[in-house]
Amino acid sequence: MTYTHLSTNELVMIEAYYQIGKKVIDIAKALNRSRQTIYRVIAMLKKGYSAYEYYEQYKKNKCYCGRGKTQLSKKERALIQAHLDKGWNFDVIKGVYHKKISCSMRTLYRLVERGVFKKEDLPWKGKRRANGRKETRGKQAFVRDIHERAKYYPAFKEEFGHLEGDTIVGKNHQSAVITLVERKSKAIITLQTDGRKAQDIQKAINRWMSSFSTLPHLFKSITFDRGKEFSDWKTIANAHDIDIFFADPGCPSQRGLNEHSNGLLRRHGLPKQTDFIGMTQSYLSSIAHKINMIPRKSLGYKTPYHVFLIYLKEALKKAMSKNV
Structure with missing residues (x-):
């Protein structure tokens, strides 16, 4: 009682x-x-x-009843802040260093409300569209609909090699960066392009995919949004024997991993109003590498880079065994 x-x-x-x-x-x-x-x-x-x-x-x-406020040691606070600065979130920090942090993940979020950590250091939150808003973009015709994907790839969610793609637009809509993310490993790829035209996008993707020419069918499909910059999709599909699908207009959640990855890129080196003209491929790759080295809870606290390499090594072994 x-x-x-x-x-x-x-x-x-x-x-x-x-x-x-x-x-x-x-x-x-x-x-x-x-x-x-x-x-x-x-x-x-x-x-x-x-x-x-x-x-x-x-x-x-x-007033003295109940549990007292959680107090972290200086060592704990320094450890957490150091990883927040690297782009880690509380979930990952607690999962990787569960023996070194004395409080729960929920308590860490409460400490933000108390001012122990800054809200600005936490991952961004997406914005809502107004209810009833109608999408007027993405009216491309003659594309392969995303709903066909399940027919061709029943094990889509379990197998490696399915990409989601988009572009991040630069200052004054004059430049862009191509972003791809592999669904199984969550590895992010950033590609430099000379412009926003469909021909520029097609050349950049062809150049990157050609680097895997010794591993045919390593990548099985790409899912883009319905932007005009991907109107040369047939050229890419034919050149690399890869299936390309398109999400429904105004449905970014159908490429949710890619949208989330774009937000991370914006946060960690490619903010809005950045001019991408003259930006080198090595610089873009370094930004993606930084994010790919952050452990993910969904990957068992492994990094996307590590998981991607595991699948890549398996593909290399299969290719070598076929050649023998």
């Missing part, structure tokens, strides 16, 4: 019963309370305190 504290009415009744000389056992029965509770109040009354003074003392003592 849950214990409830004495109310002000009960305290007044105890004081009245005590003054008329009623026995403790009778007071306890009348209030349906334990005798120990009654004895505690009467002990204060015998010292000359009133029921009101007892209640004031009770309120003061109640």
